[in-house]
Amino acid sequence: MTEQPILEALSICKQFGDVRVLNNISLKLGRGTVHALLGENGAGKSTLVKCIMGYYRPDDGQLLFEGREAQIVSPEQATALGIGMVYQHFTLIPNMSIAENIVLSRPNLPAVINWPAEISQLEQRMGEMPFQFELRRSINSLSAGEKQKVEIIKQLLLNAKVLILDEPTSVLTPTEADEVLDKIYQLTRDGKLSVLIITHKFREVMKYADDVTVLRKGEYIGSAKVADVDPEKLAKMMVGEETLTQAPSRASHKNRRCVVQIDKLTVNNEQGLAAISNLDLELYAGEIIGIAGVSGNGQKQLTEVLGGQRAPLSGQLRVNGQAFGASRREMVEHQFYCLPEEPLRNACVANLSVADNIALRKFDSPAFTSMKWIVKRKAIRDFALDLIQQYKIRTAGPEQNIGALSGGNVQRAVLARELAQALSVLVVSNPCFGLDFKAVADIRARLLEARNQGTAVLLLSEDLDEILELSDRFFVISGGQLVYQTTPQEADLQTIGRYMGGH
Amino acid sequence: MENDIGLWSVLIAVLGGAIRVGTPFIFVSLGECLTEKAGRINLGLEGNLIMGAMTGYAVSYLSGSPWLGVLAAGSSGCVLGILHALLCQNKQVNDIAVGIAMMLFATGIAFFYGKAFIQPSAPHLPSIGFGNWSSSPVIKAALDINVLFFLGVALAPAMAWFLRTTRWGNAVRVVGESSDAALSLGMNINRVRLLSTMAGGGLAGIGGSYLSLYYPGSWSEGLSSGQGLMAVALVIFARWNPMNCLYASLLFGGAAALGPALQSVGINWGYYLFNAAPYVLTLVIMIAASSAKGTVRGMPGEFVK
Numbered sequence: 001m002t003e004q005p006i007l008e009a010l011s012i013c014k015q016f017g018d019v020r021v022l023n024n025i026s027l028k029l030g031r032g033t034v035h036a037l038l039g040e041n042g043a044g045k046s047t048l049v050k051c052i053m054g055y056y057r058p059d060d061g062q063l064l065f066e067g068r069e070a071q072i073v074s075p076e077q078a079t080a081l082g083i084g085m086v087y088q089h090f091t092l093i094p095n096m097s098i099a100e101n102i103v104l105s106r107p108n109l110p111a112v113i114n115w116p117a118e119i120s121q122l123e124q125r126m127g128e129m130p131f132q133f134e135l136r137r138s139i140n141s142l143s144a145g146e147k148q149k150v151e152i153i154k155q156l157l158l159n160a161k162v163l164i165l166d167e168p169t170s171v172l173t174p175t176e177a178d179e180v181l182d183k184i185y186q187l188t189r190d191g192k193l194s195v196l197i198i199t200h201k202f203r204e205v206m207k208y209a210d211d212v213t214v215l216r217k218g219e220y221i222g223s224a225k226v227a228d229v230d231p232e233k234l235a236k237m238m239v240g241e242e243t244l245t246q247a248p249s250r251a252s253h254k255n256r257r258c259v260v261q262i263d264k265l266t267v268n269n270e271q272g273l274a275a276i277s278n279l280d281l282e283l284y285a286g287e288i289i290g291i292a293g294v295s296g297n298g299q300k301q302l303t304e305v306l307g308g309q310r311a312p313l314s315g316q317l318r319v320n321g322q323a324f325g326a327s328r329r330e331m332v333e334h335q336f337y338c339l340p341e342e343p344l345r346n347a348c349v350a351n352l353s354v355a356d357n358i359a360l361r362k363f364d365s366p367a368f369t370s371m372k373w374i375v376k377r378k379a380i381r382d383f384a385l386d387l388i389q390q391y392k393i394r395t396a397g398p399e400q401n402i403g404a405l406s407g408g409n410v411q412r413a414v415l416a417r418e419l420a421q422a423l424s425v426l427v428v429s430n431p432c433f434g435l436d437f438k439a440v441a442d443i444r445a446r447l448l449e450a451r452n453q454g455t456a457v458l459l460l461s462e463d464l465d466e467i468l469e470l471s472d473r474f475f476v477i478s479g480g481q482l483v484y485q486t487t488p489q490e491a492d493l494q495t496i497g498r499y500m501g502g503h
Numbered sequence: 504m505e506n507d508i509g510l511w512s513v514l515i516a517v518l519g520g521a522i523r524v525g526t527p528f529i530f531v532s533l534g535e536c537l538t539e540k541a542g543r544i545n546l547g548l549e550g551n552l553i554m555g556a557m558t559g560y561a562v563s564y565l566s567g568s569p570w571l572g573v574l575a576a577g578s579s580g581c582v583l584g585i586l587h588a589l590l591c592q593n594k595q596v597n598d599i600a601v602g603i604a605m606m607l608f609a610t611g612i613a614f615f616y617g618k619a620f621i622q623p624s625a626p627h628l629p630s631i632g633f634g635n636w637s638s639s640p641v642i643k644a645a646l647d648i649n650v651l652f653f654l655g656v657a658l659a660p661a662m663a664w665f666l667r668t669t670r671w672g673n674a675v676r677v678v679g680e681s682s683d684a685a686l687s688l689g690m691n692i693n694r695v696r697l698l699s700t701m702a703g704g705g706l707a708g709i710g711g712s713y714l715s716l717y718y719p720g721s722w723s724e725g726l727s728s729g730q731g732l733m734a735v736a737l738v739i740f741a742r743w744n745p746m747n748c749l750y751a752s753l754l755f756g757g758a759a760a761l762g763p764a765l766q767s768v769g770i771n772w773g774y775y776l777f778n779a780a781p782y783v784l785t786l787v788i789m790i791a792a793s794s795a796k797g798t799v800r801g802m803p804g805e806f807v808k
Binding site for chain 1: 668669671676677683686688689801803804
């Protein structure tokens with residue numbers, strides 16, 4: 001690249017307490033290019049872009065914008081310079097309209113806002129935008145994909161010259177992801193926009209990026225032109241030399257025994273609207289059933305009903321032929337266990353120790369009590385120590401609060417707890433979300449192992465690749481209904497994408 | 504015929520009561536509305552109200568000017584609001600708990616300094632006699648309307664306009680709807696909440712001065728009967744909309760005037776029962792507005808988490 005880069009980061013260092021999060025990271029974003037920032041969770045990608053956006057002050061290093069040194073101390077200032085960012089967790093205000101969201105994010109807003117004039121101005125500029133929206137629509141009424149698009153046009157309307165996208169496709173269907181990235185790619189071709197995209201999906205890097213920079217554990221590993229690399233090389237750069245757990249091969253089961261029957265289940269969400277309507281589903285022993293779909297189509301409510309965290313409005317839930325109300329007694333009786341998403345929030349007591357959390361399922365069982373009432377601390381500790389070792393949970397000790405563990409280790413701890421007994425049903429929701437390669441490989445191997453031993457596994461995941469890898473057959477959920485059924489072998493991405501998008 | 508007059512005078516008395524008793528509700532509920540729009544709940548407004556009543560009365564007595572009293576009452580409310588906001592800025596501090604503490608604190612302070620002002624009589628706020636054309640004392644009394652009422656009526660649309668069209672007002676809404684969004688826009692969340700709580704506290708203080716300087720019109724320790732707390736329920740009922748706060752305040756005022764109005768036409772049974780009308784209304788509204796499963800429409804997004 002002979003041309004001067006539009007944005008350049010030079011030997012950025014950042015430390016939080018004693019932890020070096022970024023160590024001498026440099027990055028050059030060429031004008032009119034798409035640059036992928038690749039790395040595992042905890043590699044420092046988000047910290048780096050937050051330094052660029054002015055959220056954090058780097059301890060050391062320099063930022064150059066259009067060739068000049070830039071001291072960016074606040075997101076406002078970054079916006080004024082023409083650097084815009086779309087965060088992974090959207091920052092749109094749900095109770096306001098699209099127009100309000102866009103106008104209010106403008107720097108130098110006048111003291112009194114002339115709404116009609118602002119809206120007609122926006123309407124005039126909408127023509128140049130890659131996505132079209134009725135500006136008066138409320139953010140509440142938008143799907144995740146639409147919100148993503150609104151975030152992008154918001155930045156474009158703010159005249160962003162550099163657009164930073166943090167995992168932009170994690171909430172999109174494959175079709176939507178391609179549409180968004182296609183449009184973004186086209187916008188960069190005339191040189192007016194340059195894009196820095198954080199991702200961990202190789203397919204997107206290979207298809208849409210011009211350059212790629214890889215980080216690992218806060219270190220700069222290297223930059224390359226995408227034309228010169230392949231996914232294998234990128235994976236090696238990201239992971240280093242660690243070896244991953246091999247998943248066991250699929251055992252075949254002869255007699256299919258139906259364990260769980262869900263019959264005409266209807267569940268409401270917080271707003272009192274139907275999140276799941278008339279859902280029928282059967283789970284068989286020794287089979288992983290996948291539920292694929294975009295976030296917010298009823299997966300959360302389904303997990304909550306199965307985990308006993310939400311009462312259904314109507315419908316029948318039967319396990320081994322008996323009505324199942326997800327009480328503690330019934331869970332033990334039917335060996336029915338659940339790993340919800342974000343387990344720290346949904347299945348842990350953050351202020352209790354790792355040992356206590358691991359023992360939550362059975363601290364009151366005979367093995368852990370004397371005279372039925374007195375809990376044996378030592379038994380709990382020994383039990384936890386054993387699982388910590390087996391599941392390679394990285395913790396300062398069984399007494400450490402579980403809230404202090406990293407996401408992957410919380411996930412391992414909860415999975416250890418749920419798998420630590422004979423199991424006939426396991427419900428898991430996004431078990432690998434936000435985890436590094438190693439943890440992902442570990443957890444997927446455990447799930448397959450459970451399946452091979454005859455557990456009926458229900459896997460709800462927003463990661464289609466995960467569904468395709470793990471499930472024996474799977475459904476697509478959309479608008480609270482199972483709209484399509486297929487197997488990984490027969491799956492056609494186009495068709496699945498269409499059903500996921502609700503068409 | 505006699506019955507007819509009775510019914511009419513009850514209606515007129517309730518209407519007059521809605522205005523007379525409702526006025527402090529307007530100020531307190533608008534103050535609470537502003538505070539909650541910024542994403543904080545200030546349960547301490549009951550304290551602001553009592554503090555405002557005491558300060559207003561004392562300053563009016565000492566200076567001879569009731570308007571100076573109103574100003575002082577507003578200022579005392581602002582100070583309490585600032586204190587609430589500053590306490591809430593600290594990590595791990597709960598705004599509800601701080602609010603209750605502030606309520607007890609302000610009430611205690613007001614009683615302590617107010618001891619000296621229970622006896623003397625301070626100059627009152629002026630009112631305008633819209634009923635002077637009539638010979639009926641009932642109508643005269645009902646249409647004798649205080650100037651602060653008009654201020655409150657003007658304040659509601661002004662606040663709605665402020666929240667909708669001004670930069671500051673929109674900053675308040677953004678901060679109340681989503682602190683994430685506010686951070687990404689580079690807003691200073693604590694400052695916006697501080698100013699909103701301060702202004703809201705000031706309004707409650709002014710509401711308090713109305714109690715001691717107009718109706719009931721003297722300073723005593725039993726002056727406020729929970730209006731500051733009822734205002735919280737009222738804001739929920741009003742769906743965080745300033746115009747609705749105005750209507751709801753009048754409704755509450757009318758309910759509070761029911762007992763005295765019935766007594767004035769000679770219906771004496773159930774006097775205390777009718778006096779409980781605003782509290783019953785509060786309960787009914789809380790139940791009607793609640794939902795076992797969902798969040799209330801219009802609620803600022805920060806409360807949903």
